[in-house]
Amino acid sequence: xxxxxxxxxxxxxxxxxxxxxxxxxxxxxxxxxxxxxxxxxxxxxxxxxxxxxxxxxxxxxxxxxxxxxxxxxxxxxxxxxxxxxxxxxxxxxxxxxxxxxxxxxxxxxxxxxxxxxxxxxxxxxxxxxxxxxxxxxxxxxxxxxxxxxxxxxxxxxxxxxxxxxxxxxxxxxxxxxxxxxxxxx
Numbered sequence: 001x002x003x004x005x006x007x008x009x010x011x012x013x014x015x016x017x018x019x020x021x022x023x024x025x026x027x028x029x030x031x032x033x034x035x036x037x038x039x040x041x042x043x044x045x046x047x048x049x050x051x052x053x054x055x056x057x058x059x060x061x062x063x064x065x066x067x068x069x070x071x072x073x074x075x076x077x078x079x080x081x082x083x084x085x086x087x088x089x090x091x092x093x094x095x096x097x098x099x100x101x102x103x104x105x106x107x108x109x110x111x112x113x114x115x116x117x118x119x120x121x122x123x124x125x126x127x128x129x130x131x132x133x134x135x136x137x138x139x140x141x142x143x144x145x146x147x148x149x150x151x152x153x154x155x156x157x158x159x160x161x162x163x164x165x166x167x168x169x170x171x172x173x174x175x176x177x178x179x180x181x182x183x184x185x
Contacts, residue, residue, distance in 0.1 A: 013050065013055070017055065020042045020046055020059055020167075021059060021062055021063060021066075023038050023167075024037075024038055024042040024059070024062075024063030024067070025063055025067045027039070027042075028067040028071070029070055029071070033155045033159075034152060034155060035153075035156040035159060036155045036158060036159035036162075037156075037159050037163070038159065038167070039060065039063060039064075039087070040087075040090040040116040040117065040120075040156075040159075040160045040163075040164070041090075041159075041160060041163035041166075041167050042059060042060060042063060042163075042167070043056075043059065043087050043090040043091045043116075044090045044091070044093055044094040044112045044164060045094060045164075045168070046060065046091065046094060047091040047092065047098070048094035048095070048097050048098045049094075049098075053095070056091055056095070057088075060087040061084075064083075075132060076127075076131045076132055078130070078131040079124065079127045079128055079132065082124045082126075083120075083124055086116075086119060086123055089115060089116050089119045090115075090116040090160075093108065093115060093116065094112065096108050096111070109164075112164060113160060113164055114157070114160075114161075116160055117157040118153075121152070121153040124149075125145050125149040126142070126145075128145055128149075129142050129145040
């Protein structure tokens with residue numbers, strides 16, 4: 001009997017992984033506005049749901065790997081590295097939400113909505129300024145880089161909030177329909 005339960009759980013995990021992967025790739029490729037994607041939300045939900053950190057980490061890495069094949073290449077390897085590295089932030093916020101309960105979990109979900117886009121904006125724009133020649137290597141150049149990035153930040157923040165809300169609502173409905181009261185195992 002125990003083997004059947006493990007097989008059923010593995011099937012659920014694999015199905016959720018595949019669904020989140022598809023949502024992440026399709027959402028990134030079909031983004032109506034640059035940076036309005038489900039990528040951070042997928043990383044958050046993966047970090048929250050998957051017990052093993054490797055499965056949680058493999059999800060956003062796979063989304064980026066598959067969608068980067070079909071998207072224009074990054075102009076700079078350090079900029080690409082900063083983009084990929086910043087996916088650790090939403091993943092770790094999902095892990096944090098997993099370990100909390102009550103009001104702390106509510107606060108964790110609030111952080112999940114706002115921190116990923118803000119951290120991404122700060123780090124990737126710094127990388128663009130530092131590793132691309134289009135901005136002067138001065139504080140004024142850095143300010144110009146951040147100013148130019150504001151529309152992308154707004155779109156990413158809106159996308160993160162929208163997709164996180166949709167994914168969490170779907171997750172809650174699925175848990176309720178399956179009869180599992182506890183949000184995470």
